[in-house]
Amino acid sequence: MYKLISVLFLGLILIAGCAKQDKNVIKVALAGPLTGDIAAMGQGMKKAIEIAVEEANQSGVLKDKKFQAVIFDDRADPKEAVSVANQIVSDPQIYGIVGHLNSGCSIPASQIYAKYNLVIITPASTNPKLTQQGLKNVFRVCTTDDVQGSAAANYVIDKLKIKNVSIIHDKTPYGQGIAENFKATFENRKDKVLSYDGINTGDKDFKALLTKIKTFKPQLIYFGGVYSEYGLLSKQAKELGLNAVFFSDDGSSSPEYIKIAGSASEGNYVSMIGIPPAKLKKAKAFLDTFASKYPGTDLQPYDTYTYETSKILIDAIVKTNMDKSKIADYLATVKFDGILGITSFDANGDTLNKSISIYKAKNGKFEYCE
Numbered sequence: 001m002y003k004l005i006s007v008l009f010l011g012l013i014l015i016a017g018c019a020k021q022d023k024n025v026i027k028v029a030l031a032g033p034l035t036g037d038i039a040a041m042g043q044g045m046k047k048a049i050e051i052a053v054e055e056a057n058q059s060g061v062l063k064d065k066k067f068q069a070v071i072f073d074d075r076a077d078p079k080e081a082v083s084v085a086n087q088i089v090s091d092p093q094i095y096g097i098v099g100h101l102n103s104g105c106s107i108p109a110s111q112i113y114a115k116y117n118l119v120i121i122t123p124a125s126t127n128p129k130l131t132q133q134g135l136k137n138v139f140r141v142c143t144t145d146d147v148q149g150s151a152a153a154n155y156v157i158d159k160l161k162i163k164n165v166s167i168i169h170d171k172t173p174y175g176q177g178i179a180e181n182f183k184a185t186f187e188n189r190k191d192k193v194l195s196y197d198g199i200n201t202g203d204k205d206f207k208a209l210l211t212k213i214k215t216f217k218p219q220l221i222y223f224g225g226v227y228s229e230y231g232l233l234s235k236q237a238k239e240l241g242l243n244a245v246f247f248s249d250d251g252s253s254s255p256e257y258i259k260i261a262g263s264a265s266e267g268n269y270v271s272m273i274g275i276p277p278a279k280l281k282k283a284k285a286f287l288d289t290f291a292s293k294y295p296g297t298d299l300q301p302y303d304t305y306t307y308e309t310s311k312i313l314i315d316a317i318v319k320t321n322m323d324k325s326k327i328a329d330y331l332a333t334v335k336f337d338g339i340l341g342i343t344s345f346d347a348n349g350d351t352l353n354k355s356i357s358i359y360k361a362k363n364g365k366f367e368y369c370e
Contacts, residue, residue, distance in 0.1 A: 021093060024065045026322060028053065028313055029088050030306075031081065031099035031109065032124075034073035037202065037228035040256045041101055044300030045123070046071055049098055051289055052310035061318055069310075070094065074105050076201075081105035085112040095324055096121065096313045098306060103127035103174040110138045119327045121313055123305035126250065126273070127177045131348040137328045139349040141309050141340065142273045142302075143356065145174070148249060149181025149224075151356040152271045156220060156247060157189055159358075159370075164194055166218040166244070168209070168233065170225030171198040178249050179224030194218050199229060207236050214242045226251035231260025238264035245269070255298040258361055265361040269369075272357045274340060276368050277304045283339040304339065312336050312343060 030049045032042035046069075053069045056062075072088065074081040081100055088094055089112060096119040100106040106125035113120045114135040122130070122140045126148065131138055156162045165186060169179035176198065183193055194216040197209055210233070213221065221237070221244045223230050230252040237244065246268040248257075253270040261268075277283045277299070286307050290299060315336060320326040336343045344352050359366040 025068050025093060026062065026065055026317060027068050027070045027091065027094040028310065028317070029070050029072060029094050029097045029099070030310075031072045031074050031084050031088070031097055031105070032101040033076035034071065036075050036077075038076055038101075038226050038251075040254060040298075041124075041226075041300050041302060042073070042076075044303040045099070045101065045306040047290065047294060047297075048303045048306035049310040051286065051293065052307050052314065056311075056314045061314075065322075067314060067317075072099075074100055074102075074109075076102050076105065078102075078104045078108050081109045082112065085109035089113065089116045089118055094118070095317050095322065096327060098123065098309045098313060100125060101302065102172065103130055103177065104172045106130050107133070107173060110135055113137055117325060117328065119313070119316070119324075119331065121309045121331070123309040124250075124302040125174070127173045129173065129177075131350050136332070136349075139331055139345050141305055141312070141343055141351050141353075142250075143351060143354050145178040146181045147354050148271055148273060148356050149178045150185040152222070152247060152249070152358075153182045153185035153189070155271075155358050155370075156222070157186065160220070160245070162220045162245075163190065164216075164218055165220045165222055166195040166197075166213045166216055167193050167222045167224070168197050168199060168213075169223070170201050170229055172201060172225070174251060175201075175223075175225035175249075177224070179222065182222050182224065199225075201225070201229065203229070204232060205236075206233050207240060210237050210240055210242055214240060218244045220245045220247055222246075223248040223252065225249075227254045227257035227260065231257045231265070234261040234268055235264040247271075250301055253301045253359060253366065255300075255365070258364055258366070261361075266363075268361050270359050270361075270366065272301060272359060274305070274353065274355050274357065276357055277339075279368075280304075280339055280341070282341075286339055308338050308340050308343065311338055
């Protein structure tokens with residue numbers, strides 16, 4: 001009897017909680033790593049969507065309704081991403097998802113969103129497999145690993161005049177995927193890479209692997225992964241006297257890399273999707289707002305893209321008169337004029353913008369090369 005009363009009481013609480021939901025609130029979800037080794041990127045994404053939502057509400061675009069950003073921490077863990085996705089689809093007031101950051105999270109989570117025809121637009125997941133699943137609800141504003149990995153390899157060959165390389169990746173769909181694309185382009189144009197090795201995310205000591213790589217005497221080491229491991233690899237390589245240039249991807253193009261690697265970052269490279277925000281005229285207002293709201297806070301690689309993604313999703317919700325069933329179809333034909341220029345998507349949901357930028361660490365910061 002006691003158990004029955006307890007269950008009934010719990011049910012009443014849940015019903016009451018549901019009844020209190022504000023029907024004048026339209027929720028947009030952000031899913032990303034708010035904690036863990038790459039939390040700086042997730043926290044930057046959170047700031048960006050909150051700015052976009054605040055601007056939408058100030059504009060009064062929904063008249064008697066308000067947008068609300070709801071934030072979910074996937075910890076850059078695919079299993080946690082699935083759990084987050086199930087939480088998101090259980091809330092009928094959520095109209096779409098901005099995220100995830102990691103491809104390894106976006107791919108399994110997207111399958112859950114698809115079952116509920118809930119749109120996901122990622123500002124950062126670059127593995128081509130994400131949009132090759134045949135899901136009409138999946139879009140991305142960032143270009144893919146095959147574009148970025150190839151661009152990096154061509155830069156290494158044509159501009160840095162590198163003749164031999166070793167490659168390391170972090171075994172994730174993102175890191176390994178982009179490393180494989182770099183490897184394919186390099187070997188197609190030059191010769192076989194000297195070595196190709198994987199590490200585990202979260203590991204801290206890479207000296208055994210770097211000591212082995214040192215025997216091959218590579219001119220350059222390419223790393224597919226994120227800044228937390230890239231920083232440690234660069235630092236430990238210098239400690240071992242491994243005098244190779246390091247080159248990594250957009251996941252490493254955070255100021256956090258330089259903080260971790262310290263002086264060992266000097267002269268190393270990263271690639272990044274798109275054109276530098278400072279060179280985008282329409283991005284100035286966002287950059288000024290960010291600097292005003294978060295003084296002294298570094299802009300992370302995907303803050304600008306998260307802001308743009310949020311604006312695209314908000315626009316789609318408004319233009320479809322808040323009809324979830326029409327949002328994916330609207331996005332399939334959209335030509336959104338925003339801070340990144342005109343964003344539109346191909347039949348798979350991939351952006352038609354394919355620009356890649358290269359940066360070099362110099363005097364404690366990344367400087368734009370081309």
